[in-house]
Amino acid sequence: MSRFAALAVGLLVLLPTLAGLCGTLLPAFGLLPVLGFTEPSLEPWRRLFAAPGTGRALVLALLSGLGSTLLALLLSLAIAASTHGRAGEARLRALLPFLLALPHAAYAVAFAFLFAPSGLLVRLLAPALGLSRPPDLPTVNDPWAFSLTLALALRETPFLLFVLWAAADRAGLEHRLAAARCLGRDRVRAWLEIALPALWPSLRLPLLAVLAYGLSAVDMALVLGPTAPPVFSVLVLRWFTDPDLDRRLEASAGALLLVALAALAALCGRGLEAACIRLSRGRPWPVALARVADVAGRFAAVLLPALGLASGVVLLLWSLAGSWRFPAPWPAGFDLAGWRWAGATLPGPLLTTVALAAGCAIGALLLVVGLLERPRGGGRWVALLWLPLLLPPIGFVFGLQLVWILLGLDERPWLALLWAHLLFVLPYLRLVLAGPWAGFDPRLRAAARSLGARPRAVLARIVLPVLARPVLAALAVGVSVSAAQYLATLAATGGRVATLATETLALFAGGDRRRVAVAALVLAAVPLAAASAALFLPVPAERARRGGRR
Amino acid sequence: MASTRRRLLLSAALVLGASAVRAASFAEIRARASGQTVYFNHWGGSPEINDYIAWVAREVRSRFGIRLVSVKLSDTAEAVARVLAEKQAGKTSGGTVDLIWINGENFAAMKKNGLLFGPFVETLPNFALVDTVGKPTTLIDFTIPTEGYEAPWGMAQFVMLYDSARVPQPPRALPALRAWIERNPGRFTYPAPPDFIGSTFLKHLLYAAIDDPARLLAPPDPVRAEADTAGVWAWCDAVRPHLWRSGTTYPVNKEALHRLLDDAEVDFSMAFNPSEASNLILSGRLPPTVRSYVFEGGTIANTHFLAIPFNASAKEGAMVVVDFLLSPEAQARKADERIWGDPTVLDLAKLSPEDRARFDALPRGPATLPPEALAPALPEPHPAWMELLEAAWLARYGRG
Numbered sequence: 019m020s021r022f023a024a025l026a027v028g029l030l031v032l033l034p035t036l037a038g039l040c041g042t043l044l045p046a047f048g049l050l051p052v053l054g055f056t057e058p059s060l061e062p063w064r065r066l067f068a069a070p071g072t073g074r075a076l077v078l079a080l081l082s083g084l085g086s087t088l089l090a091l092l093l094s095l096a097i098a099a100s101t102h103g104r105a106g107e108a109r110l111r112a113l114l115p116f117l118l119a120l121p122h123a124a125y126a127v128a129f130a131f132l133f134a135p136s137g138l139l140v141r142l143l144a145p146a147l148g149l150s151r152p153p154d155l156p157t158v159n160d161p162w163a164f165s166l167t168l169a170l171a172l173r174e175t176p177f178l179l180f181v182l183w184a185a186a187d188r189a190g191l192e193h194r195l196a197a198a199r200c201l202g203r204d205r206v207r208a209w210l211e212i213a214l215p216a217l218w219p220s221l222r223l224p225l226l227a228v229l230a231y232g233l234s235a236v237d238m239a240l241v242l243g244p245t246a247p248p249v250f251s252v253l254v255l256r257w258f259t260d261p262d263l264d265r266r267l268e269a270s271a272g273a274l275l276l277v278a279l280a281a282l283a284a285l286c287g288r289g290l291e292a293a294c295i296r297l298s299r300g301r302p303w304p305v306a307l308a309r310v311a312d313v314a315g316r317f318a319a320v321l322l323p324a325l326g327l328a329s330g331v332v333l334l335l336w337s338l339a340g341s342w343r344f345p346a347p348w349p350a351g352f353d354l355a356g357w358r359w360a361g362a363t364l365p366g367p368l369l370t371t372v373a374l375a376a377g378c379a380i381g382a383l384l385l386v387v388g389l390l391e392r393p394r395g396g397g398r399w400v401a402l403l404w405l406p407l408l409l410p411p412i413g414f415v416f417g418l419q420l421v422w423i424l425l426g427l428d429e430r431p432w433l434a435l436l437w438a439h440l441l442f443v444l445p446y447l448r449l450v451l452a453g454p455w456a457g458f459d460p461r462l463r464a465a466a467r468s469l470g471a472r473p474r475a476v477l478a479r480i481v482l483p484v485l486a487r488p489v490l491a492a493l494a495v496g497v498s499v500s501a502a503q504y505l506a507t508l509a510a511t512g513g514r515v516a517t518l519a520t521e522t523l524a525l526f527a528g529g530d531r532r533r534v535a536v537a538a539l540v541l542a543a544v545p546l547a548a549a550s551a552a553l554f555l556p557v558p559a560e561r562a563r564r565g566g567r568r
Numbered sequence: 569m570a571s572t573r574r575r576l577l578l579s580a581a582l583v584l585g586a587s588a589v590r591a592a593s594f595a596e597i598r599a600r601a602s603g604q605t606v607y608f609n610h611w612g613g614s615p616e617i618n619d620y621i622a623w624v625a626r627e628v629r630s631r632f633g634i635r636l637v638s639v640k641l642s643d644t645a646e647a648v649a650r651v652l653a654e655k656q657a658g659k660t661s662g663g664t665v666d667l668i669w670i671n672g673e674n675f676a677a678m679k680k681n682g683l684l685f686g687p688f689v690e691t692l693p694n695f696a697l698v699d700t701v702g703k704p705t706t707l708i709d710f711t712i713p714t715e716g717y718e719a720p721w722g723m724a725q726f727v728m729l730y731d732s733a734r735v736p737q738p739p740r741a742l743p744a745l746r747a748w749i750e751r752n753p754g755r756f757t758y759p760a761p762p763d764f765i766g767s768t769f770l771k772h773l774l775y776a777a778i779d780d781p782a783r784l785l786a787p788p789d790p791v792r793a794e795a796d797t798a799g800v801w802a803w804c805d806a807v808r809p810h811l812w813r814s815g816t817t818y819p820v821n822k823e824a825l826h827r828l829l830d831d832a833e834v835d836f837s838m839a840f841n842p843s844e845a846s847n848l849i850l851s852g853r854l855p856p857t858v859r860s861y862v863f864e865g866g867t868i869a870n871t872h873f874l875a876i877p878f879n880a881s882a883k884e885g886a887m888v889v890v891d892f893l894l895s896p897e898a899q900a901r902k903a904d905e906r907i908w909g910d911p912t913v914l915d916l917a918k919l920s921p922e923d924r925a926r927f928d929a930l931p932r933g934p935a936t937l938p939p940e941a942l943a944p945a946l947p948e949p950h951p952a953w954m955e956l957l958e959a960a961w962l963a964r965y966g967r968g
Contacts, residue, residue, distance in 0.1 A: 052656035053681070070962035136831035151832045154754040154813060161816040246760045246818050247966045256762075259645045262955075263652050263677060341852045344831045359615065363622075419650075423657035428664055508646075514607060514639050514664060524640050527613045529823030530853060 027385055031441055034421055035406050041417025045270035062267035071247030079250035082163040083233035086170035093318045094178035099209040100315030113323045117176040119545035121502035123522045124538040126241035128329030129169045134158045136344045138332050144345035152344050158242050166242045174228045185220035188453045206312045210303045227407040230280045234410035237504040241526055251412050258416050277413040336535035356532035364540055367516045371501050371544055377436055379496025382443045390455040406441040415509035431511040438510035439500045446499050447492050454488035486557040494552035498545030594693055597884045602633035604885030609647035610669035612640020620908045628892055634885045644674050651683045651877045663879030667886040671872045672710045673951050685876040687716025688887055694894035699915030705871040706913050711785055711950045718873035719890045723911040725942055726768055726867040729837040729845045733857035741864045742776045746807055753810040755835045759825055760818035762958040765838050770957045771949055773800040784949035788956055830854050843909030846933020859935050869945035896923035905933045
């Protein structure tokens, strides 16, 4: 069973990812036989750098990718440090599954509805400022991608917080933190000096995943990014889908360049990390810096859930608005046209999204549990499972198209879709479950074995019931990762299978804000429902434990 | 080696299949179409159009037993790219795209690369009703002859939209528009090329700038191209600092521009459909004071088409759907502003009195210009002009 799982993961994840990468690599060096390009050449690269806007778009990609990663890191560290041991931490931890579940596309749409010059914020301020027209200010789609960077950072902060807190629970730092406080360190500095170094190793891979995503975030960039030129990933997507088919050459070169940039940034990150460690070794954290972290962290801890709530409210208002023109802070009338339309149009995509997400989450769960049940969790090579998250998606999903066709999966778009989503869902599930599995009391297992239970029975009757809550949480994460996939869905099926994510972004281009809002809400509802179920479904083991305590 | 032979066999089968289709009467095609699933790939950004296609799907299901699946694209080029990827993988039959809504450079690219099935248009009974004389663009797509590889579906003409509550007298010539923009900074913009509407706006600047518009029907002469387009860039350079967001960013498409007009961020928008403004007013997405107008020298008109890829799985089904879309009933419904408002390709004189009555009964919204006010209609320049304008625009303003 577990050997099978390891093999399956290799075949299911590594092979297609590498094959997809090859499907990008070959055209990037001039090999695209069907268009008559049979000689290897550097022409695609020459064309890539000669294309207008490439330079600026690359700078924008680096700014938004690196900037959002750094900002998300600082925010999550500040929040963890400042809320540690306070009520704020428990509050935010309880809300985290919901913040994590918000799909990127829905988040971006809500962000635009809130902060655009004609958005809700300016409408609320309009009477005080005496505005009758929206100000001519680039608060979204700004030429330097600041709004995109900020939105990306805010969206990724809950993910890094999740990783930090999961690692902290495993590390059992309470005693050491208490000792540091006895030695006179304040709360924030104690966390920064004791917890941060201990947790940092668990943060490395997730940070790289955030970086890779930020460098090629097409879905959020389509809504919030600059347009002339757009960030590099949007430019590459445009070439991949240009009517002039020869453009696929520079598109592939560009996709490969993004992969190289992600690798380069990761190397620089390692260098930066080493430098920081050398600089800070043995030195206490400056009090002023810790104070800034404290204030920023406590502010951000309130801001994140507040933004999540505001997003929901603005989407709900737009979904029900009749006519809602600037500067009215409130819709002039309400009607259900948007929801009536959704009732007629969205059940299909909704069903697809739910079935796909559930299938993916359950499939990934079986595989990951199989892996975790192996000695050492399947060995070091399982780290390669992270590959699809560490590569910018645009670097291999279009290459994957070719793989699906060669395997005949283009006639079974469902299978291709399930597979493509699995590439992204598997690593997240492993991330979520690794901790609980490592923390599982080995004595329970030993006791069951000594009573004669086979490994499978131990898993089914002891391990899974005890770990039911984390398993449910992992399923919810799987659902939210699958539901949010935009680029992979587009590439796997050529858009033939509509999911809520592709529907929301297609609608955003089309402009009816009421329908966009409805689609974004329905899209967000899927992972939010899964997150709620994971939190509130009764679990037999917990009931037994509570009963025992009574 | 073996795969080469298989590919040869497949293409031989395809050629045979294609000629068989041509020989068959349309009744036989209809019989074969029953039970087929047709994947209709179309730009999916407009709710009204999507609703219309959903109606078509219901009709062809009940009338011909065809399952029409709507594949919504954010850009038609995605489907072109997909057919190419299939050809790349040696998939010469059983393709995943059966029908594409297409025109202009996408059609040119597919035709050039041998990605289209046909000629099939002449076999469609309803094609006889098309006004190929009065609407020559039904046979010539951006100066490229269609040669039966795509069937005309609807007519389009470029119009400017403006909010009459804020701009009572819109400037009707491009020099006057330039002066208006300079006097009213931040209240005008256009979609960033290579968006289709943005590029079309540039083409109007080109029509105004070039000394002999007849030269636009042939590819640009490399020697004279720079002088021919100088006026375009002089106009763009002059207005740029006075555009919305000072020209540092542009809306991505006309829908984004409509949204800016609705929010009063700008006072103008553009469309390629004379009844789009009325349609958007009806659905509450533009203020009721919006009106449309055309430039003094006229605006560009073209036709949009339906094409079938060379490796489509349901060619018969696709042909039956196209024939239905050309029927007076489907065309009249499409022309209804309350539904979509897309002008018909049919010649009303060729229709039966009952069918003509369907068109006569159509209402005209407050922002729709009567047909006589739309004249003169300018032909689309050769696609190479569009490529030249797009590349030059990106080089000038797309670098940021």
